[in-house]
Amino acid sequence: MGAVETMFFRKSPSAMRCLLPFATLLLLSAIAEGAQKIDLNNENTIATINHSSILIDHLQGLLHNSNSSDITLKVYTGNSDEVKVFHTHHLLLVLQSDVFEDLLLNQSVTTLVLHETAECAVLFEKLLRYFYCGEITILLSQVVPLHKLAAKYHVTALQHGIIEYMSQHLASAFPQGHVVSWYHYSARIGNEDLQERCKRFLAWNMSSVIHSQEWQTISDDLMVALLQRSDLVVENELEIYYAVEEWIKKNQPDVTVTETVLKSIRYAMISPQHLFHIQKQSPIMKEHYSSVHNLLFLTFQFHSTTPLVFAKYFDVNCSLFIPRNYLSSSWGSQWVINNPARDDRSTSFQTQLTPSNSDSSKRVTWNVLFSPRWLPVSFRPSYSSLGHGAVQAYSPEDGRPRIIINPATNSVSFAGVSFQKTVLVRVKQDGRSYVKHVYNFHQSTEETGDFLLQADLQKRSSEYLIDNSLHLHIIIKPIYQSLIKAIK
Known part of the structure; x- marks a missing residue:
């Protein structure tokens, strides 16, 4: 699945002045080709003639016109000898990126050598196309490497656009296994808003997440964070326990993490019959029983009487007794x-x-x-303010x-x-x-x-x-x- 995000150029006045004739010629060419005839019967008539789309077409055409280029970019992939060559234009590079502006401070520079990871190198042409037309077509699998490129070259508008795209397409990304990886990426770049959106989506759709391939890719920190939430949407607490057990078997976290995760299970929400079965059959429970035996003992006491009687003798102000x-x-x-x-x-x-x-x-x-x-209530009529017998109409x-x-x-x-x-x-x-x-x-x-x-x-x-x-x-x-x- 793909989606289009449209961004606008970030303009640099100094760069505009240095190559003004070049931009002016393009603009005049666009107007000459697309000018409209407007009959102005009144000298006060105001009209807007918009040929921006024609100008963008011309700018986009420059990307494929090596004859008029003045900067060559050589993009190397990782440590290999593979190289992609792009013939570009000084003006467009510095308008969109202050990183390129710094790299091209020396006016005699005509070639830049850049090194990118394989996933970023394959998308570098998309970044350049965005420089030229302010628009980019992205796939779910491309958002992270494109964001890395936008961040590396300080293309702020594109960075924000990609983050917003990720936030709005979590449901589409989930079947393809991207939501967990997007959370981990947002954690690395410190975007707390995207982190919370990813966690909320995972929490509200936890029953589906548990049965997906993404479940096994959840990091230790994310697992602990999810299990601390009361808004997890699951069939029951037993479903969480068995899913956590499989996650522990697959990922083999250290003892501290394993015990933290097991302590986050709300055992009081599981019936005694199922708890007996877990104690008898679960190898994970047998191995780490000492870390949770106090919680299990408290749980069995909770199940032995009504909550009101139980609360007279034990503190119930903890997540163990809060339903999800x-x-x-x-x-x-x-x-x-x-x-x-x-x-x-x-x-x-x-x-x-x-x-x-x-x-x-x-x-x-x-x-x-x-x-x-x-x-x-805020829309209901206030009879005291309407006068005696008045009735406020509403649709x-x-x-x-x-x-x-x-x-x-x-x-x-x-x-x-x-x-x-x-x-x-x-x-x-x-x-x-x-x-x-x-x-x-x-x-x-x-x-x-x-x-x-x-x-x-x-x-x-x-x-x-x-x-x-x-x-x-x-x-x-x-x-x-x-x-x-x-x-x-």
């Missing part, structure tokens, strides 16, 4: 809403009261209402989508347990479904303020709709009132 975004039917339900802009919809489902094994038979029924055109288009989730039974029966609700919004790109947004709230998405704010559900072409349907997954997270500090 589990897709299991025990903790939520998928909801596909056909024609979501049409009218209000409702549904209901059940979840387990808490992760504690003592509550395994207790269920909570949830009633859910989806409204596509609910009016936010349905002013409304926003909202979801309200309430228990069907009295909350008194929850015995100290409150609930955080999470709504995952899935979209489709390049034929694959992925989680685009995650919203957390306590009762209504009105609390988030931005629920589906950019989604135009009226349009069948909306990126938020899959086959004209809105694909949601609602997750209920039990939180122990005033006992647990939620993180992330």
Whole structure:
């Protein structure tokens, strides 16, 4: 898959002055070939004649016209004798890159010898083409070496454009195995925004990541960072444990990393039956049991009673007792809403009261209402300001989508347990479904303020709709009132 990014030249006034006649001739040539006739009946009429595309065509043609070039670039690949020769122009090089400007300070220089890695050398012509026309066509597999070239030669606009391209195409990059490598690259260059976007995409689509080839390429630091997050979207905690076990077998991290990773598993979210099986069958657990036995002991105590009783004797203010975004039917339900802009919809489902094994038979029924055109409080009429009996008119288009989730039974029966609700919004790109947004709230998405704010559900072409349907997954997270500090 490819995509086009258009950038504009960064102009250097000193360079423009030194070769002004050359640029002027090009401009006059472009205007002569593409000039338009405009009938000016009024002397005050203002018109804009734009022949920039013709000028760009001329500039791009210069790249293939060696007769008018004044600088030769010889690009060597690594330590080999392979060389690529490009006939270029002083003006275009110094306009786009202050590195070339420094290299060409000596006006007598006519040849530059450059050394690039094999992956960068093969794309060097793309960089030059960008110099000449301000546009570049890039493939997912080319973004890192192109960014390296742009960074090396200080082509700032191109650097920013490539980073933005990476940020916007994570879903397309994932099937080809690029997201993890892009994270590692962003970490090396210190781009924290791209790092976080990559981590968030991996976290929100963790169940898919676990079953992909990228899982085995995750670095130690990234694995630790991911397992510390509470927004991982997985079937259940058991899925994470077995995936981590395979990662440890494949990558053989040192003991410190292995134990840190194993301690990051939220064992309290795994049933005692499965924990017994892990202790009996897992070679990784047997080898490193001493590092996590305290967590397992605490977990079995947690499962032996209700969370409210457990909290009277043990500190539960830690991530061990905080649920992630589990897709299991025990903790939520998928909801596909056909024609979501049409009218209000409702549904209901059940979840387990808490992760504690003592509550395994207790269920909570949830009633859910989806409204596509609910009016936010800020848009509602203020009768005191409108005058007696006045009614403020508003259009349905002013409304926003909202979801309200309430228990069907009295909350008194929850015995100290409150609930955080999470709504995952899935979209489709390049034929694959992925989680685009995650919203957390306590009762209504009105609390988030931005629920589906950019989604135009009226349009069948909306990126938020899959086959004209809105694909949601609602997750209920039990939180122990005033006992647990939620993180992330």
